[in-house]
Amino acid sequence: MNQHPSTDQLLLKMPSLRAVRSFVAAARYQSFTRAAESLCVTQAAISRQIKELEEHLGASLFDRVGRSVRLTPAGSIFFEAAQLSFLNIAQAAARVRKDHGKHARHTVTVCCTPAFSALWMAHRLPSFFSANPDIDLDLVTTQNFLSLEPGMHPDVFITKMSRVREGYVSVALFHDRIYPVCTPRYLEQHPEIGSLEGLRNGVLLNLSPYGRSQVAEHVDWSVWLAVHRLDMADGLQHGAHYFNANDYNLLIQMTLNNQGVALGFDHLVSPLIAQGQLTRPLAQELVLEDTHHYLAYREDKADDRALQRFRSWFFAQGGAAAPA
Structure with missing residues (x-):
């Protein structure tokens, strides 16, 4: 031996x-x-x-x-x-x-999707840093929360999974509200997308499930249109253009570049609508009332002051009070 x-x-x-x-x-x-x-x-x-x-x-x-x-x-x-x-x-x-050290700083590691990072977190983070100058954030993005690198134990997960991992406490956040979005310019150039039939026959930018950690329902254009009693296949027979990508940031960027209509997830696109960069061509939407997004935090760090401050800030940003 x-x-x-x-x-x-x-x-x-x-x-x-x-x-x-x-x-x-x-x-x-x-x-x-x-x-x-x-x-x-x-x-x-x-x-x-x-x-x-x-x-x-x-x-x-x-x-x-x-x-x-x-x-x-x-x-x-x-x-x-x-x-x-x-x-x-x-x-x-x-x-x-x-x-x-004498002037110790604290770091909170947060894991979320690239889309949530870019479209939800990025423009809100200045308010966190200005209120918490002694806390640093380490942001990790992934599409597959179940296959993180060995040894990676984020303080916080933001995900659609109700139970992402043992040792974490999950807090329900919001439901998905999903509706079509395009630029005001695109709507002006294509007024036909103001109706469901016209929308179906237009240029649709679609979020595909490939390579994504989709534990909850995946809503794409075929699902969204079916909920509103329209068949996606009928639009394709009339020459509709259908673009697939599993990168939501890419789809939103293409939408902002006047290349078509994407499905907007309200928590991600509402700031762009408020700024006038995107608009809703019609009022119909889909609300997934049976599912939530979740914030899951490490149970063994529940009393950590930096983590508590991040949670309080996050819930305030999301329009909800932090749970006791």
């Missing part, structure tokens, strides 16, 4: 970190002189540290070429590992300083 060396044994066999730091700087700059300048030491100190490291390893790390240096094969192997280790140490030190 292989026996792993103890931590004490590993530490005893470790080279001097000061020597390794000098080596990494020299390897990055391919110059002892520039390495010395970057570390605010003398060139002689760099040479001495690297010689000590080479003696410890029993291998030459650099080939000297005039005034510059070049890594040997052994040096390349050691540089790759040493640089990564120093990056990890630096990142860990930064996190500790931020979370536990």
Whole structure:
């Protein structure tokens, strides 16, 4: 059976970190002189540290070429590992300083879809940061909440899933309200889309389910029109143009560029309507009263002040009071 060396044994066999730091700087700059300048030491100190490291390893790390240096094969192997280790140490030190230092800051990690991030969060975040200057947000977007990278444990999920993961408390938010949207200019140029039949026969920009984490109902144009007693196939027979994409941000951008009519999810497009960039060509809509969007937060961080402040801000933005 292989026996792993103890931590004490590993530490005893470790080279001097000061020597390794000098080596990494020299390897990055391919110059002892520039390495010395970057570390605010003398060139002689760099040479001495690297010689000590080479003696410890029993291998030459650099080939000297005039005034510059070049890594040997052994040096390349050691540089790759040493640089990564120093990056990890630096990142860990930064996190500790931020979370536990004299002027500690707090970070809330939020996971949501790209569309929610771009169309709901982006224009509201300035109000959060101005009210909470000591809190940073780490925003992670995904279409598949069930397949996040290992070790990823967001503080908050915003999703259509009522139970996204064990260890989270889910709070119901709003229902989906779905209605057609286009630009005022597009409506002026295509007044026929002011009726359901005219809309069906127009250029429809459709959100497809492919590659998306659709746990709740997926509403596309065929579903929306069927609810209003129209068959999508009839429109296609009359030359209607139908564009599919699984990127909602793309569809909204195409709509803003006067390329057709998209289905607008009220919580995402209402600010664009309020600004006059989009309009509703007709009044009909679909409300999914049996389903909700949810905010799910980590149960083990329920008392975390930064998380509590984010939740309060979020519920206020969504027109609902934060639950007790």
